[in-house]
Amino acid sequence: NAGVTQTPKFQVLKTGQSMTLQCAQDMNHNSMYWYRQDPGMGLRLIYYSASEGTTDKGEVPNGYNVSRLNKREFSLRLESAAPSQTSVYFCASSEVGQGGEKLFFGSGTQLSVL
Amino acid sequence: LAKTTQPISMDSYEGQEVNITCSHNNIATNDYITWYQQFPSQGPRFIIQGYKTKVTNEVASLFIPADRKSSTLSLPRVSLSDTAVYYCLVGDMDTGRRALTFGSGTRLQVQP
Numbered sequence: 001n002a003g004v005t006q007t008p009k010f011q012v013l014k015t016g017q018s019m020t021l022q023c024a025q026d027m028n029h030n031s032m033y034w035y036r037q038d039p040g041m042g043l044r045l046i047y048y049s050a051s052e053g054t055t056d057k058g059e060v061p062n063g064y065n066v067s068r069l070n071k072r073e074f075s076l077r078l079e080s081a082a083p084s085q086t087s088v089y090f091c092a093s094s095e096v097g098q099g100g101e102k103l104f105f106g107s108g109t110q111l112s113v114l
Numbered sequence: 115l116a117k118t119t120q121p122i123s124m125d126s127y128e129g130q131e132v133n134i135t136c137s138h139n140n141i142a143t144n145d146y147i148t149w150y151q152q153f154p155s156q157g158p159r160f161i162i163q164g165y166k167t168k169v170t171n172e173v174a175s176l177f178i179p180a181d182r183k184s185s186t187l188s189l190p191r192v193s194l195s196d197t198a199v200y201y202c203l204v205g206d207m208d209t210g211r212r213a214l215t216f217g218s219g220t221r222l223q224v225q226p
Contacts, residue, residue, distance in 0.1 A: 004157075033214065042201065043158070043216040059215070090157045099164065100146035101207045103214075105157025 002026055004106035006091050012112045013081045021076040021109050023091030031094045032074035033058075033103070034066060036087040043090060049074055081113040118202045123221040132189045134220050136202030139183050144206040147178060147185045148213050152199045158216070161200075162187065189222075197224045 004025045013019055025032065030051045035043040035058075045058030049068040063085060065077045078085060091106045119137040126132045138147070146165045150158035162169055164176040164185070175188040189196055200220045205213030 035216075042218045045214050048214065088155075092157065096207055100148060101205075101213060102148065102160045102163065103150070103158070104160070108155070108157055 004091055004093055004104055006089075006106035006109050008109060009107070010110050012114065013078075014114055015082060017081050017113075018077065018079050019081065020078075021089055021091070021111075022073070023075065023106060024073045025091075025093040025104070026072065027093060027095065027104065028071070029093035029095055029104070030071070031096075031101075032068065033092040033094070034064070034074070034076045035090045035092065036060065036085075037090060037108075038087050046076065046089075078111075081111075083113045085111065086113045087111060118204055118217055120200075120202055120217065120220045122218065123223065125223050125225065126192055127225050128193055129191050132192050132196070132222060132224075134187045134189075134200050134202075134222070135184055136187070137184045138202070138204045141182050141204055142206065144208065145182075145204050146206060146213070147176065147182075148203045148205075149174070149176065149185075149187045150201045150203070150216075152201065152219070158201060192222075192224045194224050194226065196222065198222060 007022045033048040034046040037043045044060045047066040049055045052071045067075045089109045092103045094101050094103050148163045149161045152158040162174045162176045169176045177186040201216050203213040
């Protein structure tokens with residue numbers, strides 16, 4: 001099992017360009033998430049999808065759109081990139097067990113917007 | 115959602131036991147507590163989760179007092195590889211208080 005796979009690992013954009021970050025999980029999880037992490041800071045939730053066909057805004061959704069393509073895939077789109085969106089982006093999926101919800105993260109995409 | 119408070123940083127030496135305490139004064143009846151570990155340039159990794167008393171797994175223990183207003187992550191005999199940021203999250207999926215908000219965490223530095 002690969003777990004949560006994110007592509008690309010690195011990306012440099014110019015202000016105003018658009019791009020889509022891809023995320024796929026092979027753990028058959030219902031819920032998927034997108035976070036961003038700025039240097040020295042904690043993770044902030046951008047969007048999440050509790051199940052296939054649903055998406056909800058997190059703490060910092062402005063400037064982003066998401067698509068839950070199917071149960072496995074959850075993409076994040078920047079329509080017009082801005083320097084403030086320079087960050088590391090993490091995708092996660094979650095498993096719900098007896099003790100609660102556990103998040104499983106991908107290795108991240110480092111995005112620089114010039 | 116229950117707000118959590120953790121120390122910003124801690125220092126330790128190899129071989130010592132490290133205890134990181136998280137305060138969550140407004141934890142709700144159904145909330146559970148989850149700890150994650152994050153190494154530089156990696157996504158957070160689940161460490162341990164619990165509701166009350168004590169939980170132990172192969173890497174850590176989680177102590178939760180009766181009032182559940184705080185919890186302590188205990189790392190036995192730390193090594194240099196335990197240098198990381200540790201996050202405490204509180205929430206309950208079933209009630210909508212999902213444990214998805216990461217604070218700034220505790221930055222643990224282990225020295226030789």
